[in-house]
Amino acid sequence: MTQRLRVLLVEDSPLDAELTLARLDAAGFVYDVTTVDNAADFSAQLAQTEFDIVLADFVLPSFSGSEALALARAFSSELPFVVVSGVLGEEHAVDMLKQGATDYVLKQRLQRLPPVVRRALTERDERRHRIQAERQLRETETQFGMVIDALRDYAVMTLDVDGRVRTWNAASQGILGYAAHEVLGRSADFLLSADDRAQGVFAHELSQAQRAGSCGDDRWLVCQDGRTFFGSGVTTAMRDEQGALTGFSKIIRDTTEARVAADALRLAKEQAETANRAKDHFLAVLSHELRTPLTPILAAVRLIQLKTRLPQDLQHTLEVIRRNVELEARLIDDLLDLTSIARGKLSLNFAQVNLATLLDSAVDMSSVDIDAKRLHIDTRLRARDTTVMGDAARLQQILWNIVKNAVKFTPSDGAIRIEMHNPDPVHIAVSVTDTGIGIDAAALSRIFSAFEQADASIGPAFGGLGLGLAIAHTLALKHDGTIEATSAGRGRGACFTLTLPLVEAAPLTGDAPAASVVDPAASRALNVLLVEDNVHTSMAMAQLLEVFGHRVAVAASVGAARVLTDADRYDVLISDIGLPDGSGLDVVRYWNGVQDGAPSIAITGYGMEEDIRRSRDAGFANHITKPVNFDRLEALLDVIAQSPAAREKRVPPTE
Structure with missing residues (x-):
């Protein structure tokens, strides 16, 4: 392009900025560029300078592509805005286009940038031409005729007050297939499909244009040969100097390619959302299936360490087992964290x-x-x-x-x-x-x-x-x-x-009551209801809890848990979420209604943020992801054991 462009570049990486501009140089663009990396500078430049195009990264340390797009659209709805990013996923790309972005280019495919910029500038110019044409059409019939003769990509016609064709430009014949003599005097509803004609769509458009001044009418239209295309059009009411209606102008552009692309993008978005839901379900199930076998291993290791005096080399072997199980759990957590980060759902x-x-x-x-x-x-x-x-x-x-x-x-x-x-x-x-x-x-x-x-x-x-x-x-x-x-x-x-x-540390108040000291040995025993359908996990956990000094009742289903809940009073519920006849969420809801709000702890292999939120919403006070961190579980039980409610109904410690 020979004209000098005014480019506003939103980028925090000098290297990425250099690569982006190198692509424009290689394509022959002549430009002046202004680079910003924060909202304040971006807004200031928009206010001071009239730019031809904005090229914006999607993720910056203190600024995002979405924020830049919102600011740009506040200044001008026509300013081309192209997202240039290395981390833009399909879901975010669709969202940016919905918010008004012109297009997007991945940094890994910067070779697409020049044609995208050309197309964006061309579309901007076409929009300006269209607005200018509509303005001139409303001024005088003579100027209208001059404009429509110059247009090649727009079918332009004028209609009388009843919607009959009065003028028909050459582009109309090229796009719709009808010669002028074939349509003059006919109602323009012949362009519509049979269903739209039956529903009175054309009459509604004329009525709305007469009331509001103009009416957009983007829909599928029919050519002379029966071929259909998607026409993006506008019908405008024309009035004389006294304001009396003299007829209508109608402008149509063939936007089938854009419509098909938009439909494909929408379908891709729906498929991506379906795939994301399937992926989330798969990750949740995979996490559960991978985590569940790890808990009895850790419990068995802990039991052996607590109940058996082993030689040093065997102690080392147990420690190796424990560390590797925890490492496996950390890898699972990393995968789930990455998924939450990518979807913006990390709380x-x-x-x-x-x-x-x-x-x-x-x-x-x-x-x-x-x-x-x-x-x-x-x-x-x-x-x-x-x-x-x-x-x-x-x-x-x-x-x-x-x-x-x-x-x-x-x-x-x-x-x-x-x-x-x-x-x-x-x-x-x-x-x-x-x-x-x-x-x-x-x-x-x-x-x-x-x-x-x-x-x-x-x-x-x-x-x-x-x-x-x-x-x-x-x-x-x-x-x-x-x-x-x-x-x-x-x-x-x-x-x-x-x-x-840094933040300023909150000052310590001098009148805070001193914490009461409780003898752990005197407050340790709890009556525990353990709900777990995996036999190996429930057996290992029950034995370990008994070693900790608690009395344990085990249920393997929602039904069995309800029977035990009705039959006895417990200090704490420890429940898996996935159960054969329902969910641990059903267990805790029933528990809270029968056990007077006694504490509850969810233990599950489903460890995504959404899983934790659901367990808390259902009534669980705490959530521990498998494999169980038994140090944390023991600490939680110690806190519960030292609560006044637990001390009032203390059960005798087990031998």
Whole structure:
């Protein structure tokens, strides 16, 4: 194109911006470009300059393509807006088009950008021509005739007050097949299908145009040879100087290709939604089926550790079993987290948390692997302020991922340095530096991409799905933070740095009542109803709960659970969700009606956010995903055992 374009580029990556503009250069575009990466600058540029086109990334650290589109449409409904993104899925693409985007281009297929830009500019020009033509048509009959003779892609006709054809331009014959002498004086309803004529659609259009001034009439029309096409048209009322109706103008454009494409896109969206629902169901079932066998393994390991005095080598073997079961569960969790993130359904519970405490826990979670590899850990906690606003579990997940990553890729007898400091008065940073295998410069750009690893040799050598860092990166962004990776190259170690905004810690009040001290030994025994249909799981869990000192009744179905609930009083319900004759949700609803709101804990292999929400909505007080974390379960039971209600109806401890 020879005209100089004014391009507004919404992009935070200099490299991606350079690649995008290189495609325009290669296609011969002459342009002036303005680049922004935030809402304020974007709005300011729209207000100051009249741009020809907007090219916008879909995901930026503090700004999204959807927000940019909304701002652009507030300034102009005609400004072409093309989404250029590397992470735009089909569902998001459809949503952006529905919101008014002109088109979208994947960064992996930037060769499509020049024709998309040309088409967007052409369509913009065509819309402007159409509006100009309609304005001139309403001014005078002479100007109308001049305009319609110049138009080639639009069938333009004028009608009398009864809807009979008065003029018929050359494009009308080309599009509809009728010569002017064949249609003059005929009612223009011959263009409509038999069904539309029978329903009086044409008369309704004329009536609406007369009332409102114009009426859009996009529908399937019939040509002289019987061929149908989708016509995008507008019928406009024409009036004289006194405002009296003199007739109508009717403009039609063949938009069959666009209509077919839109129908195909809509069908693809429906198919994608169906596939997403099927995928979610599959992942939920897969998660349940993979998790369920892990619980009796962990329970058996715990039982052996508690009831048997084993030699050191066998203790080590049990620890290996436990760690690998928990690793398998973590891989399942990563897959579910990735699905929730991709669909925008990852929920976070924000509160003030001490990042130093979470870091200690993350390091402790890796202590077994650290000891096994004889790694030297150099911890430097120099941060004065450590309070952040965030989801404690998710922040610990980020920290554990970067610590685990350092431990995983550092060879035996290596060193890891963990630093916490305040880079400025309003941020806190945690850096984990290792002496491991390092990262090539070319791989740094994709280190936080899902299913990506530094090179093909890492997967076979070290295992893993390549999801942990991708999830950690997304979680950091959702906390208004960043996570960055640096490395001097292969064999020279790597450093991962998490940076988060600080918040002012809430002051401690001096009049808070002191917590009462309860003797755990005197408050441990509970009367527990365990509902679990898997025989191995129920047997192992019941034995372990009895070792903890509780009395356990076991039900394998909803019906059996109701019978036991009616027959006795229990301190706590522990129930699986998937049962042969119903659901654990049915159990807890019945339980809450009979057991006076006694505590309940859901234990299930269905671990997606939606599953957790449903269990809480049904009445479960807590939700534990299989394989059961028995330390957490024991802690929950201790809290319940120390409650006043439980102490009042204490059952004798089992032998």
